[in-house]
Amino acid sequence: MILQFHPWASAVEAPFWQTLTQHKMDIFKLDDSPKDIAGYYSSGQQVRVPGQDTTVALPARLCLGTDAFLALNEGHGPVYKNPAFTYPAPGVLKNTNTIEDFKSFDKKVLFDAVVQQIWEDIVSGRALTSPELLNRFLLVTFADLKKFKFYYWFAFPALLADPVWNIAEGHPLSQLDAVWTTDEVESFRQNVDQYRQRHAPGQSGFFLVKKTPTGVEVGPLDQWASFFSGVPEEERTVGFADPSSLDHNPGWPLRNLLALLQYQFNVSRIKILCFREVPGKQDISASKIFMAELASAAAPLTACPKAVGWEKNAQGKLGPRLADLAPLMDPSRLADTAV
Amino acid sequence: MNSVQNIFFGIREYLSPVLKNSKFKETGCITPEEFEAAGDFLVYKCPTWSWASGEASKRRDYLPAEKQFLITRNVPCLRRVKQMEYTDEDAEAQIESADGSESWVMSHSSRKSGPIEEIASSIDDDDDDAEAEAEAQAQAALRAMEKMNLSDNNPPTVAGVNIDDEQEPDDDDIPDMDDIPDIDDEMEEEADPAALAPPPKSEVDPGDKILNVRTYDVFITYDKYYQTPRMWLFGYDEHRRPLVSSQIFEDVSQDYAKKTVTIEQHPHLNMSLASIHPCRHGAVMKKIIEKMNDDNKEESTIRVDQYMIIFLKFMSSVVPTIDYDNTISA
Numbered sequence: 114m115i116l117q118f119h120p121w122a123s124a125v126e127a128p129f130w131q132t133l134t135q136h137k138m139d140i141f142k143l144d145d146s147p148k149d150i151a152g153y154y155s156s157g158q159q160v161r162v163p164g165q166d167t168t169v170a171l172p173a174r175l176c177l178g179t180d181a182f183l184a185l186n187e188g189h190g191p192v193y194k195n196p197a198f199t200y201p202a203p204g205v206l207k208n209t210n211t212i213e214d215f216k217s218f219d220k221k222v223l224f225d226a227v228v229q230q231i232w233e234d235i236v237s238g239r240a241l242t243s244p245e246l247l248n249r250f251l252l253v254t255f256a257d258l259k260k261f262k263f264y265y266w267f268a269f270p271a272l273l274a275d276p277v278w279n280i281a282e283g284h285p286l287s288q289l290d291a292v293w294t295t296d297e298v299e300s301f302r303q304n305v306d307q308y309r310q311r312h313a314p315g316q317s318g319f320f321l322v323k324k325t326p327t328g329v330e331v332g333p334l335d336q337w338a339s340f341f342s343g344v345p346e347e348e349r350t351v352g353f354a355d356p357s358s359l360d361h362n363p364g365w366p367l368r369n370l371l372a373l374l375q376y377q378f379n380v381s382r383i384k385i386l387c388f389r390e391v392p393g394k395q396d397i398s399a400s401k402i403f404m405a406e407l408a409s410a411a412a413p414l415t416a417c418p419k420a421v422g423w424e425k426n427a428q429g430k431l432g433p434r435l436a437d438l439a440p441l442m443d444p445s446r447l448a449d450t451a452v
Numbered sequence: 453m454n455s456v457q458n459i460f461f462g463i464r465e466y467l468s469p470v471l472k473n474s475k476f477k478e479t480g481c482i483t484p485e486e487f488e489a490a491g492d493f494l495v496y497k498c499p500t501w502s503w504a505s506g507e508a509s510k511r512r513d514y515l516p517a518e519k520q521f522l523i524t525r526n527v528p529c530l531r532r533v534k535q536m537e538y539t540d541e542d543a544e545a546q547i548e549s550a551d552g553s554e555s556w557v558m559s560h561s562s563r564k565s566g567p568i569e570e571i572a573s574s575i576d577d578d579d580d581d582a583e584a585e586a587e588a589q590a591q592a593a594l595r596a597m598e599k600m601n602l603s604d605n606n607p608p609t610v611a612g613v614n615i616d617d618e619q620e621p622d623d624d625d626i627p628d629m630d631d632i633p634d635i636d637d638e639m640e641e642e643a644d645p646a647a648l649a650p651p652p653k654s655e656v657d658p659g660d661k662i663l664n665v666r667t668y669d670v671f672i673t674y675d676k677y678y679q680t681p682r683m684w685l686f687g688y689d690e691h692r693r694p695l696v697s698s699q700i701f702e703d704v705s706q707d708y709a710k711k712t713v714t715i716e717q718h719p720h721l722n723m724s725l726a727s728i729h730p731c732r733h734g735a736v737m738k739k740i741i742e743k744m745n746d747d748n749k750e751e752s753t754i755r756v757d758q759y760m761i762i763f764l765k766f767m768s769s770v771v772p773t774i775d776y777d778n779t780i781s782a
Contacts, residue, residue: 115646116646117645117646118647119648127669127723128721131722162530163773169665171665171667176525179504198499198500271644393497393499423641427691432639438723441723442722
């Protein structure tokens with residue numbers, strides 16, 4: 114069965130637009146060259162419907178807050194200021210000066226540049242030490258400062274696998290505790306917590322997993338060879354913080370992760386652990402595990418694959434969105450709501 | 453007018469002395485130090501909450517720079533309040549039948565007689581009634597808190613709510629999507645069989661249209677004038693468009709909407725948000741703390757660092773469908 118991924122849903126916090134406005138007026142001015150920003154995401158959540166026995170899967174949100182611009186410290190690498198229990202995603206912001214620019218500039222060129230960066234990081238191995246680079250995204254904006262309207266369009270580039278990845282026969286997405294013992298789940302939970310504390314935020318969302326006689330160990334991607342030495346290929350497991358909360362579909366970050374594994378380690382069949390937790394509750398029971406497998410034998414990856422990832426708007430079409438903050442920021446409109 | 457008011461509030465806050473000595477048990481008010489301690493405890497207990505520093509120019513020097521206010525993001529809000537009110541009746545009936553002897557469950561018929569409405573409408577009245585009002589409001593909050601506890605173990609069933617007559621927001625309220633410029637048709641992507649298509653609504657939730665999942669960013673600031681925490685709300689619809697105030701009022705208990713919930717300038721952000729006015733918070737918190745201390749005589753009394761958790765329970769009687777409570781393990 115073909116492996117289908119739950120796409121990102123962009124989630125801009127309103128104060129981000131305020132921050133963008135200030136940057137535009139005080140720093141960028143008429144400079145519309147791409148700027149580094151950083152977003153964040155948490156693992157997928159389902160919430161119980163009050164009074165019912167059902168749950169609702171929340172969207173896989175990639176969030177952008179007021180710290181988006183602070184997050185890169187020039188010359189010293191990225192400084193991610195994420196809320197607790199979230200993972201970083203670096204991005205590029207292109208803020209145009211006019212609505213005409215927003216409409217007409219060549220978005221494909223910018224998109225391809227981000228795709229190329231992702232590919233180069235995979236090839237160079239930089240994505241092994243800083244796997245958050247797999248989450249690179251693109252945000253195109255136009256800020257209509259007079260009307261407090263913000264036009265925006267996200268792209269979350271994903272390298273297309275050809276042949277596609279399948280869910281391996283007999284290894285569907287299963288609840289972790291249905292496959293592992295309670296002790297193994299608990300050992301894994303503790304070791305993931307330690308792993309996150311000991312490694313950079315950028316590494317916290319991607320890790321290697323193996324079972325040992327003493328428990329379930331967790332290690333960074335760049336220690337693949339030593340970590341998996343002596344571990345049979347069928348038992349090697351790669352984990353990632355999964356923004357999806359769906360029962361049968363992992364989230365978007367897995368796509369570029371699989372490309373990385375395919376390129377760097379010639380992986381064509383691998384166990385994947387979709388790490389999903391309830392923040393602060395020490396509850397990882399929503400996590401899933403399954404086997405991913407290329408649909409057919411593939412030639413080694415040599416050139417940058419094609420990519421997709423522009424976000425659809427509320428109408429389900431490829432197109433920009435609009436955040437109208439006039440009711441909240443426009444002094445003349447505010448007077449109307451005064452009591 | 454609004455700006456004049458804001459200036460007045462600003463001056464009033466500036467002139468108010470910073471509360472130094474703890475008197476939270478006597479007054480329900482807390483000092484900035486206690487706000488910090490209670491906030492630290494909340495962040496420790498519920499890590500989805502975090503401290504934020506906000507605008508540098510708006511920093512208050514009686515709080516640490518990195519601990520100006522509390523925030524939790526993307527809080528789900530599954531239903532509108534009016535879809536829930538039937539459920540409340542059921543829950544209250546259940547309380548009565550399960551344990552009618554609860555001394556403080558004052559009036560189950562309150563929804564009809566509406567003490568909260570009276571409070572809310574007479575919120576600016578003279579102080580003679582203030583005591584009674586705070587009492588009633590505390591009772592209402594306690595009742596709401598008790599209901600939440602009950603519903604954890606014993607989820608009430610949702611009564612058939614006719615959601616078809618849910619009013620669409622005015623056309624003025626939602627951004628006119630036609631305003632969005634058409635991007636040239638060349639924006640076509642490769643076919644991508646591995647992308648999960650968004651499921652049709654009916655598949656997500658067969659036969660049940662109530663689940664327009666909104667999300668809220670919830671802020672708690674320290675209100676120096678009232679010497680209590682103050683809650684602010686910023687909401688988004690299921691397509692992540694910011695909610696306008698009339699939509700936010702749909703998520704506020706009708707007893708409070710537009711009376712104690714107002715749109716005002718956030719003290720640490722350059723933005724106006726819905727806020728639950730704190731003018732009665734101190735009195736209500738005092739009553740709740742007294743009741744809780746009475747209820748567990750043997751155990752130790754309420755500590756000030758638990759204040760924020762109690763405050764959040766109190767607030768959830770005002771915004772009952774905003775589920776920020778789901779990670780509180782207290």
